[in-house]
Amino acid sequence: MSNLAYSNVSPIRPETEAVERRVVDTDNGYTRIANELLEAIASADLTARQLKLMLAYVRKTYGFNKKSDRIADEQIAQLTGLSRQNVNKAKKELLSMNCLLMEGSQIGINKEVSAWQFSKCLQVSNLVFKPETKSVSNLETLPVSKLETHKRHSSKDKKESNYSSENSGESSDPPPENNSAIRPDAAIQTPKGDKWGTADDLKAADWIYSKVRNVSPTAQQPNWPAWANDIRLMRNALKCTHHEICELFKWANADAFWQTNVMSPAKLRQKWDTLKAQMHQPNRNRPVSTDQHAAVHWNSEEAWEKFI
Template sequence: MASPQIDHGYTRIANEILDQTMKRKFNGTQLSLLMAIWRNTYGFQRKEHEMSIRFLAEAIGAHRNQVDRELTNLVERHVIIVVSTGKRGSRVLRFNKNHEEWIDCHLNSGLSAKTVTELSPRKVTEHTANPRTKKERIKKRNKETRPTKKYDEDSTYYKMASYFHDKVRAVAKAEGLGHLIIKANLQSWADQMRLLVENDEVEKRLARDVMDWVVTDSFWKTNILSAKKLRDKFPELALKMKATGKQGSGRQNNQMSQNEKLMREIEEEMAREQSGAEEAFSYHQQLLPELPNGRR
């Protein structure tokens, strides 16, 4: 008969953490992951520890894909913090006991628990705060899921994708996470940039500033490793950037890098478009007949 005793070991955890955990909308796998992380940090009188996906999967008896998916959700919601990359190449994880920073996904009418788990916090907010008709939702979904178009290397969106990819690749390599973007598809990244600008109506200059900033932020640089994640989190990232009053320092070096050349070309293209519009307006003004009072 099992007879657990605290003399054989126990995990000290504040009651406030347990109270907040019970109130939040975590699914079964997420709760198991939280307990596994508590066990291997607080249970050994430490705040953080290197834990691989395989280790956590064995600890809670779940498939690695499922663990990877739900752990990513906890990281995105600021419940778990990725501190760094450990000596064995896995992530060093820490539980964020400041529950006021957690991003919660509240269940609402029309949203199942599975739906809340799969949606990012940004998408849940959009769904609950700005409900659409079924026809509008289908139209928006079809627009975003249409086959990815082919982008030339000289196109603006491809240049934006290449610019961000090079920055992310440098961060991933430095953090030992290069394997996560080794198969990055720049065509897909370019399409996400198009959606960011055309669908989300984000200005290109703001997009560039956020790209520069996110790869320097201690928390986000290891959590935004793709163009899709950048787009999904863009509103939150832009607010964080403005709140900290910082922007990326990638252009402080006097010697222009290849990435900076790409963004300079994008800016010049935008300037040419504006100049062309002004010249066309001036030309049409000249064609108008002059009125007696000197006006056209």
């Protein structure tokens, strides 16, 4: 009888389920990543899915001391909690933005952060997710003349043309003919005119790209307005000439360490002081031009033959 009585009484303090504490520690493994790459990812204009993928690919490559690897979408889906379809879609977006690079079956992060282009993904997103207008206002339903209709269509076509040019993402496209109205002294520039360079800036950018291709034959076409802009800013900030810029890049391009770490004008500008100091060290036996004839113009055929 006593047992039956006690069986109907609930305990004053019900048993609590044990919760396991999870504390992370580098002893369990860590990922070694360059600070500049981490900062570039943090400041990039990415969606939540794209950011998840970038971090997942960092984990699957640099987490195993690799720059690239064969990584199935299923692995990224398990790591991020996304569906395979969403992983595949976000991966294609990141590839089109040059944030990821794929060679054969190998995929990894593009370390040349200056080549990341976010306008391509913006264009794709607008084309795919642009809502269709299902209703119009009463004003638009009123009858209009043929002349007014023509004006509206002309204005619409002009806006669509400007938007397509701005967000095309094709860095190798020639600049529009009317760009001179924005920057009259520019040989190349963005549609808004915020990035631009002279003819010599563009020629130096093209020459630097040819040297990059010697180190990385699969290097993609750069964003020409951005590269020319970086060279122009470098000239103004460092008070240097095109000849000095190309001379220093040529030395870095021949150095076993710097040739894969300096692959753009932006990186050259960032490492300028370090490269200058190392280039003049006596124990650095690297081919460096010693011609100091001021009479030879930088853009002359004679001057360029010394670099090509």
